[in-house]
Amino acid sequence: xxxLTQPASVSGSPxxxxxxxxxxxxxxxxxxxxVSWYQQHPGKAPKLMIYDVSNRPSGVxxxxxxxxxxxxxxxxxxxxxxxxxxxxxxxxxxxxSTRVFGGGTKLTVx
Amino acid sequence: EVQLxxxxxxxxxxxxxxxxxxxxxxFTFGDYVMSWVRQAxxxxxxWVGFIRSKTYxxxxxxxxxxxxxxxxxxxxxxxxxxxxxxxxxxxxxxxYYCTRDRGRFDxxxxxxxxxxxx
Numbered sequence: 001x002x003x004l005t006q007p008a009s010v011s012g013s014p015x016x017x018x019x020x021x022x023x024x025x026x027x028x029x030x031x032x033x034x035v036s037w038y039q040q041h042p043g044k045a046p047k048l049m050i051y052d053v054s055n056r057p058s059g060v061x062x063x064x065x066x067x068x069x070x071x072x073x074x075x076x077x078x079x080x081x082x083x084x085x086x087x088x089x090x091x092x093x094x095x096x097s098t099r100v101f102g103g104g105t106k107l108t109v110x
Numbered sequence: 111e112v113q114l115x116x117x118x119x120x121x122x123x124x125x126x127x128x129x130x131x132x133x134x135x136x137f138t139f140g141d142y143v144m145s146w147v148r149q150a151x152x153x154x155x156x157w158v159g160f161i162r163s164k165t166y167x168x169x170x171x172x173x174x175x176x177x178x179x180x181x182x183x184x185x186x187x188x189x190x191x192x193x194x195x196x197x198x199x200x201x202x203x204x205x206y207y208c209t210r211d212r213g214r215f216d217x218x219x220x221x222x223x224x225x226x227x228x
Contacts, residue, residue, distance in 0.1 A: 036213075051216070091155075099157040
């Protein structure tokens with residue numbers, strides 16, 4: 001199972017919006033609506049930000065949103081804030097009942 | 111409050127074994143799939159494997175990189191999930207996280223570091 005493809009880095013200024021893509025195949029991202037996104041600050045455990053493509057857990061800001069088209073999922077962060085600077089990972093359920101992560105994207109807030 | 115606490119990490123020589131534990135609290139442990147996820151130093155997240163609840167047979171699935179070497183088990187009476195790691199390689203060096211798996215990893219432990227080195 002190959003890792004999902006994410007851009008290595010993205011950046012944006014405070015207040016702007018950014019989008020991180022996550023490309024898989026018809027056996028993972030395109031197969032189920034079980035795509036999730038995680039935020040990880042240095043030295044910390046990952047935190048669930050989006051699940052089932054576009055749902056936000058309780059307590060996660062509505063500045064975070066998710067979507068999917070075909071084999072590509074996307075995470076959008078609007079009204080960028082300094083504390084959003086972190087690594088972001090997508091993950092998907094697969095047709096072989098395993099799980100797979102993306103390679104991760106480093107978000108820099110300029 | 112849901113809590114997951116990993117333990118058992120440390121320094122181990124290549125080819126040896128190590129067992130990690132994940133002690134859960136704050137939810138009905140036996141009702142959930144539990145996954146292990148690892149992160150090599152400076153690298154991304156890698157799913158290691160999971161164990162289903164007894165309701166679904168308590169069966170397991172593994173990543174290709176660890177299949178045949180790692181085994182996940184659970185003791186629902188103690189709310190503990192285990193990761194038995196055999197024939198360890200230097201590339202298994204990572205922080206190992208225990209997670210509650212509902213098709214998404216909604217709760218994570220703080221992680222335990224495993225270093226495989228001679």
